[in-house]
Amino acid sequence: MNKFKVYALTVVLSGFTFANSNRAAASIAPPIETQVNEVTRWFTGNFDNSTQVANNPRVPLIDLSTCSVELAGGNQAANTQNLYLQQQSNVFERNSFYSFSQGNDIVNLGVRSVINPEFLSGICNRPKSERIVNFSLEPEKPPAYTK
Known part of the structure; x- marks a missing residue:
């Protein structure tokens, strides 16, 4: 050659x-901490299906609000970001509590139902300093039965 x-x-x-x-x-x-922050950012905001409703008026309009919240009482796991989701239409209302945290090379997701959503209604419209959710992550145990 x-x-x-x-x-x-x-x-x-x-x-x-x-x-x-x-x-x-x-x-x-990217590092898991960065991924947790990105996923939380993607889930946060106000959304609706108005485009779908415009194309098909039989579809109910759905408004979805998701915002960052803090847990009262310090019962939050380290490096966890919490979101409250409120989904409304003239047909239904759904409320959920999302927690994103760091796992071993993954983003952990926890989803819980909200038992008394009326206490949290409109929380996403409040200033961030007032978005405090006061409930335990552990379900309450029923009172002991006595005769």
């Missing part, structure tokens, strides 16, 4: 090597 072919082959192979190493660096996932 002459020197020109050797140099050309070296340049071409170097290009493939650098391209592959750049792809590998781009596919490394």
Whole structure:
């Protein structure tokens, strides 16, 4: 092989090597803490299906509000972000409590129903400092039965 072919082959192979190493660096996932923050940000906000309703008036309009909340009493696990979700239409109302936290190389998700949603109605319209949810993460035990 002459020197020109050797140099050309070296340049071409170097290009493939650098391209592959750049792809590998781009596919490394961000730290779990960053992922928890991103997922929480994606879930937060106000949404509706008005476009779908405009195309099909038989579909009920659904409004969805999701906001960051704090738990009262310090019963929150470390590095956990909590969201309250209120979904309303003229047909139904749903309320849920979401918790996102760091796991071992994953984002943990916890979803709980809200037993008394009337106490939290409109919480997403309040200032962030007033978005405090006061309930235990553990279900209450029924009182002991005595005769």
